[in-house]
Amino acid sequence: MTALIEIRDLGKRFPARHGREPPPWVIRDLSFSVRPGEFLTIIGPSGAGKSTLLNMIAQIETVSAGEIVFDGETAKVQDARSLRPGFDRRIGYVTQDDNLLPWRTTIDNVLFPIEVQGRLNAQTRAHAEMLVRAVGLAGFERYYPHELSGGMRKRAALIRTLAYDPPVILMDEPFAAVDAQTRTQLQADLLKLWNLGRKTIIFVTHDITEAIALGDRALVLSRQPARIAAEHAIPIPRPRNVADIFALEGFAAIYERIRAAIQ
Amino acid sequence: MTDAVLAAGAISPSLSRRWAITGGRLTLAALLLLGWELSARRFGSIFFAPPLDVAMRIVELAQSGRLAEDIAATLRVSALGFAIACILGVLLPFLLRRSPRLTEAVEPFIMASMGIPKYALAPWLILWFGIGDLPKLVVVVLMVFYVIFITTFAGIRAVDRRLIDMARIAGAGETMIAREIVWKSLLPFFFTGLKVALPRAVSATIVGEFLVASEGVGHYIEYSRQVSDTTGVFAGITVATALVLAINAAVNVIERRALGWRPVERDMQL
Numbered sequence: 001m002t003a004l005i006e007i008r009d010l011g012k013r014f015p016a017r018h019g020r021e022p023p024p025w026v027i028r029d030l031s032f033s034v035r036p037g038e039f040l041t042i043i044g045p046s047g048a049g050k051s052t053l054l055n056m057i058a059q060i061e062t063v064s065a066g067e068i069v070f071d072g073e074t075a076k077v078q079d080a081r082s083l084r085p086g087f088d089r090r091i092g093y094v095t096q097d098d099n100l101l102p103w104r105t106t107i108d109n110v111l112f113p114i115e116v117q118g119r120l121n122a123q124t125r126a127h128a129e130m131l132v133r134a135v136g137l138a139g140f141e142r143y144y145p146h147e148l149s150g151g152m153r154k155r156a157a158l159i160r161t162l163a164y165d166p167p168v169i170l171m172d173e174p175f176a177a178v179d180a181q182t183r184t185q186l187q188a189d190l191l192k193l194w195n196l197g198r199k200t201i202i203f204v205t206h207d208i209t210e211a212i213a214l215g216d217r218a219l220v221l222s223r224q225p226a227r228i229a230a231e232h233a234i235p236i237p238r239p240r241n242v243a244d245i246f247a248l249e250g251f252a253a254i255y256e257r258i259r260a261a262i263q
Numbered sequence: 264m265t266d267a268v269l270a271a272g273a274i275s276p277s278l279s280r281r282w283a284i285t286g287g288r289l290t291l292a293a294l295l296l297l298g299w300e301l302s303a304r305r306f307g308s309i310f311f312a313p314p315l316d317v318a319m320r321i322v323e324l325a326q327s328g329r330l331a332e333d334i335a336a337t338l339r340v341s342a343l344g345f346a347i348a349c350i351l352g353v354l355l356p357f358l359l360r361r362s363p364r365l366t367e368a369v370e371p372f373i374m375a376s377m378g379i380p381k382y383a384l385a386p387w388l389i390l391w392f393g394i395g396d397l398p399k400l401v402v403v404v405l406m407v408f409y410v411i412f413i414t415t416f417a418g419i420r421a422v423d424r425r426l427i428d429m430a431r432i433a434g435a436g437e438t439m440i441a442r443e444i445v446w447k448s449l450l451p452f453f454f455t456g457l458k459v460a461l462p463r464a465v466s467a468t469i470v471g472e473f474l475v476a477s478e479g480v481g482h483y484i485e486y487s488r489q490v491s492d493t494t495g496v497f498a499g500i501t502v503a504t505a506l507v508l509a510i511n512a513a514v515n516v517i518e519r520r521a522l523g524w525r526p527v528e529r530d531m532q533l
Contacts, residue, residue, distance in 0.1 A: 058428075058432055060428045060431065060432065085428065085431035085432045086431065086432035086433065086434060088434075089433070089434040091432070092432070092433075093429070093432050095425065095429070097425060099423075099425050099426055099428075099429045101426065101443075101444070101447070102524060102525075103447045103450075103522075103524045104524075112430075112433065112443075113433035113434060116430065116433055116434055116435040116436075116439050116443070117433070117434045144524045144526075146526045147526075164433065164434075
């Protein structure tokens, strides 16, 4: 199968401040590709440039070297003016912070992308309402973000991106800030939703267990400058029970291998 | 039964707190009035008009229709100037937002022009615009514009960059981002600006009316002073204060509606 996204020799360094040495490369010579419908996880230590990598793929940040090819089309990502954030609504992005609009209720937040795209109709609304129910937010549609718990806000942010149906979704440690129990539930929710739609997902995390539980394939990033240090297929059959992932055959072996790669 | 007791227990602290606040306010108001009355007796009615005289004067003015006329004249200038200043004060930062280079070029000039004492311009404005509403209007616009401009500008700078990125990725265009993200984010700033600017608009109008007017609350105050009618001066000041308070209350209502989503303690309204 041909790649949907191809990252070739990607590099990033932030511009130097006046009179200082140019800062070091955050990312250097980083290459990988993603197949359509694949759930790819990327593991990296804190400060390894994971968010920067996703920001570049989402086209909200420029690239200093290399290129990004999406569906056969090379993106113009060298210059801030030619960036196309979200690549014409084809790349969704669930960030580390939920970034819900505080003045909009849950349902209005979920409908926000559909609304700005001018696609709000009975069908898209019904789809959004279905997603709200699917992640257990029924009854909270008219609540404002500050009235929701952290886990609920994550769910709202997640289905906001799913609701407008971009073929690719980037996820930047979306479940890092919630407690372990909620995180397991959110992971299960995500897999359930992914099964419904089979989108292409690039999921970044520093948690090895999470990367194995969710992904078809896991990439390990090196310390700065980040590049791909290792690649691991995750042959654990689906559907997976996220809560019991430790008990599954093959988990321990993959875990050990990835941990060794990170050292 | 226990539920009822619990409920009563839950309600009464906040209720008693509210009564304490109201009681405190009434006591303060009474003390101020008393101080006013005592000052009038001590310094004589040329320097301090007694509160009762002032109240009666206001009733007289209301009955004669003079009060409504003067308030209407003052409000006309304040409101129009205020509206013009608000539109300019909001539009300009939004335009500057689009061009950091233009912002950098324009900023020192705006800051410098802010330093000009606006009332000092009045004689020159009269020279240009005569003695109608126009010179007053210009002073009001200048007094209000900077407040709205600065608060809107600060509000735009404080907009969460990540929300804008989120909206862009979702496919929002620049107009949508300005309307849905930037404007909504800066509303709390804008309302703060409004509340600072409103009394200024009325003050500016009244000062303008001291100089050039044949009607308005400021004109009444100045005219009363010229004929040594201290009660009239005090009546005018009282009306002007009431006017500002009334407008402020109206803004608070609008603010509470517009910012209803905010998790703020609503009792504390400035």
